Amino acid sequence: MRYHCLYKKIPSQVIYQFDDNRYLELIGYDCEGYVVYHDVKRKINKSIYGNPIYRVFTGVYIHPSEQYILVPEWEPGAYKISKDYGQTWQVATYMSPFQGQEKNSDGNMVDRPEGKEIKRVVVVNNQAFITTAQGHLYLSSYPFDDPRLAPGGPGIDYQFFDDTYYLYRPGKHKSSGEYVNGHMRPESPGDAWGTVVFMKASLAHLTEGYKANYQNLPDKEPEVVGYKGWTRMHCDMDAGK
Numbered sequence: 746m747r748y749h750c751l752y753k754k755i756p757s758q759v760i761y762q763f764d765d766n767r768y769l770e771l772i773g774y775d776c777e778g779y780v781v782y783h784d785v786k787r788k789i790n791k792s793i794y795g796n797p798i799y800r801v802f803t804g805v806y807i808h809p810s811e812q813y814i815l816v817p818e819w820e821p822g823a824y825k826i827s828k829d830y831g832q833t834w835q836v837a838t839y840m841s842p843f844q845g846q847e848k849n850s851d852g853n854m855v856d857r858p859e860g861k862e863i864k865r866v867v868v869v870n871n872q873a874f875i876t877t878a879q880g881h882l883y884l885s886s887y888p889f890d891d892p893r894l895a896p897g898g899p900g901i902d903y904q905f906f907d908d909t910y911y912l913y914r915p916g917k918h919k920s921s922g923e924y925v926n927g928h929m930r931p932e933s934p935g936d937a938w939g940t941v942v943f944m945k946a947s948l949a950h951l952t953e954g955y956k957a958n959y960q961n962l963p964d965k966e967p968e969v970v971g972y973k974g975w976t977r978m979h980c981d982m983d984a985g986k
Contacts, residue, residue, distance in 0.1 A: 753985065754985075755772055755773060755774070755778070755985065756772070756773070756774065756984040756985025757770055757771065757772040757984075758770070758771055758980065758981060758984050759771075759979075760776075760780075760801055760978045760979060760980050761806065761808075761974075761975055761978045761979070762974055762975045763808050763809075763974045763975075764809075764973065764974050766784055766785045766786040766787075767782075767783065767784045767785070767786075767811075767831075768783050769781070769782060769783075769816065769978075770783060771799065771801070771980060773798070773799075774984070774985055774986070775982055776800065776801045776980040776981075776982055777798050777799065777800050777801075778795070778798060778799060779792060779794055779795025779796075779798070779799055780792070780793055780794040780795065780799045780816070781793070782814070782816070782827075782831050782834075784830065784831050787830055787831070789830065789831045789832060791827075791831055791832070791833075791834060793816060793825045793827075793834045794816070794818065794825060799818055800818055800819035801818070801819055801978045801980045802817040802818055802819055802821065802866070802978055803819060803977075803978070804817070804863060804864045804865055804866060804977070805864065805865040805866070805867075805976060805977060806865075806866050806867075806975070806976065806977055806978055807866075807867045807868070807869070807969055807972060807974070807976050808866075808867070808868045808869075808974060809868070809869050809969060809972045809974065810868040810869055810870065810871050810872070811830060812828065812829070812830055812871050812888070813826070813827070813828055813868065813871035813872070813873075813885075813888055813939055814826060814827040814830070814831055814868070815837065815866065815868045815873045815885075817863065817866050817875075819860075820859070820860025820861045820863070821860050821863055822857075822860050823836050823837060823838045823839075824836070824837045824838075824873070824942070825837075826873075826939060826940065828888075828938075828939050835940065836940075837873075837885070837939065837940050837941060837942060838940075838941060838942075839856065839857035839858075839883070839941065839942055839943065840936065840941035840942065840943040840947075840951065840953065841856035841857055841943065841944075841947055846881075846944055846946070846947060847859075847862075847877075847881070858877045858881065858883070862877040862878045862879065863875060863876075863877060864876055864877060864878050865966075867966050867969065869967055869969050870888075870967065871888035871939070872884060872885050872886075872887065872888060873885040873939075873942060874966040874967070875942055876966065881944060882944070882945070882964075882965065882966065883942045883943060883944055884942060884943070884945065884962065884963075885938070885939050885940075885941065885942050885943075886938050886939065886941075886953075886956070886958040886959050886962070887938065887957075887958040887959075887962070888938055888939060888958075889938055889957075889958050890934065890937055890938050890956075890958060891934075891956040891957040891958055892957070893931075893957070894929060894930075894931050894934035894935075894956070895931060896931055897931065898931045900928055900929050900930045900931055901928070901929040901955050901956065902926065902927070902928055903926075903927050903928070903929065903952050903955045904924045904925065904926055904927065905924070905925055905927055905952065906922050906923070906924055906925075907922055907923060907924075907925045927952065929952060929955070929956075935952070935953060935956075936953070938958050941953075945962050945964065948962075
């Protein structure tokens with residue numbers, strides 16, 4: 746007796762084309778599933794999303810960068826990134842000062858934008874530029890780590906404003922705080938380049954603002970010239986049905 750396979754093959758489709766060699770493949774139904782990054786020239790095939798299930802990003806997505814890759818999902822709260830052309834992957838998160846910079850849908854100040862506010866993601870020159878519906882720009886640092894924080898380096902001296910003592914001390918005081926000296930050591934260098942995104946204005950309240958790769962950052966998204974890849978993800982909801 747012959748048994749016929751009753752299982753239908755799970756559909757797959759290309760949802761984004763970076764260039765002639767690089768693309769994202771979605772495997773699943775209803776534009777949900779898991780995502781594989783392919784680089785034909787470098788022979789790279791890496792599953793990058795799937796737990797939890799991936800859903801397609803619907804905003805503008807322009808990505809000429811090759812070494813540094815950032816892939817958003819629907820209403821992103823974080824991003825999958827690679828810093829080595831897609832060989833290995835990790836997560837990039839938001840870096841924000843203690844005081845919230847964004848107002849959410851409930852009217853509260855929060856330390857990062859809501860996922861539904863992300864409307865545009867551009868990755869060029871190994872830097873990410875993420876724009877919200879309010880026109881706020883988040884970006885990643887320049888693509889290198891400060892050499893002063895390399896093993897054996899001198900570290901970085903900095904100052905920060907400390908108001909803890911004055912906030913909790915009883916009574917009234919003429920001073921609301923004081924500047925305190927600090928030092929970043931190579932043993933504790935903080936986040937590596939490309940692993941956090943942030944508002945440039947927030948660097949005034951963060952020690953990362955002292956690092957060389959956070960200096961002289963652009964105020965706006967750079968112009969992308971000669972890009973031939975897709976500008977949005979595309980997905981067929983009826984694939985496999």
